[in-house]
Amino acid sequence: MSSVDTPTPEPGTRMRSGDRREQLLAAATAVFGERGYVGATTDAIARAAGVSQPYVVRTFGTKEALFLAVLGRALDRMLVAFRTALAADDPATSATARISAAYVELLSDRGLLLSLMHAFVLGSDPVIGAAAREGFLCVARFLREEAGLDPEEARAFLAYGMLLNTLVGVRMADLYETDAAARELLDAAMPTKIDLLLRIRDAEKR
């Protein structure tokens, strides 16, 4: 896991606090997405951001608070992307299709969807679980109330979203060229956006 975003500044370089915070959140999102909440270490996040480990902890207070901030940022970005997609006047495509395209685009934000996914499977954790439930419901409410989907459409959207998350998390694209079942699955799940997925995969090959 090398640095994230903007090239790592020289150690000790000062930065405006908002920028630094965003840089740390982006790095943390990538690392949490890859290793999960418990598996990600504050040290790995610090290295990804090019700062010291204690600084990461200092900035957010605790690792848990950092993860909650990552989740909040991920949810914000998702809803912004959805609202933007809905607002675009493209009468030819359905609301579901537009939101789906915006969802897939979120894959470019490294670790964003997977950090959420890791949170979703930690429902037993008193703090993270509560945040994860609220985040999931926030999306569900958006689909019903703002996007105007009916219950069945909302359920279908969420189901295919979870399948996409899972296929990305398990790195099924690693087998795209070598396994027929993997290829069929990815082609079925991402009819138009396979190229995006493979590009992201190759960018992450280390």
Add this chain to the structure above:
Amino acid sequence: MSSVDTPTPEPGTRMRSGDRREQLLAAATAVFGERGYVGATTDAIARAAGVSQPYVVRTFGTKEALFLAVLGRALDRMLVAFRTALAADDPATSATARISAAYVELLSDRGLLLSLMHAFVLGSDPVIGAAAREGFLCVARFLREEAGLDPEEARAFLAYGMLLNTLVGVRMADLYETDAAARELLDAAMPTKIDLLLRIRDAEKR
């Protein structure tokens, strides 16, 4: 997390090695399902099984090997359940419907689906990721080759399966009575089996 399965035997009680192995796997499945691979400790698994921590490690060699054994057992049980459901001569229902019912029944096996889910989101791990990909593909191949689903049916089954896993993992049922969006979501996702989900939830309330 108290003991699992059969009442905890007195410390030091000997057991036939096959039985003991199954007991440890059941306990490990529950703990891994709840806390994930990294978050689950061999100590918590040992306590859930009523044995000592070193014994758990000794029996499987490493925590990683234990997790792989849990995944293998989960996959075996899933495929057995699917094949049984297919074999039952119930011409009234489709293959998808019969397999779906069998899938939901797997929720009774505590932590089984969630342990798989935790593995699925750890695709970056060289060992666990490879096992997770193979496990997922194993199910996908079963759906296409043995169950006779077409690509779109298989994709739909997997998508709703991942949504179910996520709703269980995030413990959405905890909000069933208090949040309208949660209730609508669960009612849509589990039209017939809400009672099973709520029963399992209440059984796990500690």
Add this chain to the structure above:
DNA sequence: GTCTATAGGATGATAGAC
């Protein structure tokens, strides 16, 4: 704002008795 040094607590794994 950011770093170095380090305390303090858990955790996976090993050794060896019974």
Add this chain to the structure above:
DNA sequence: GTCTATCATCCTATAGAC
């Protein structure tokens, strides 16, 4: 087969200098 004792490692968080 199973336990007790213990080691070595890793990791979050704190203290304090610059």
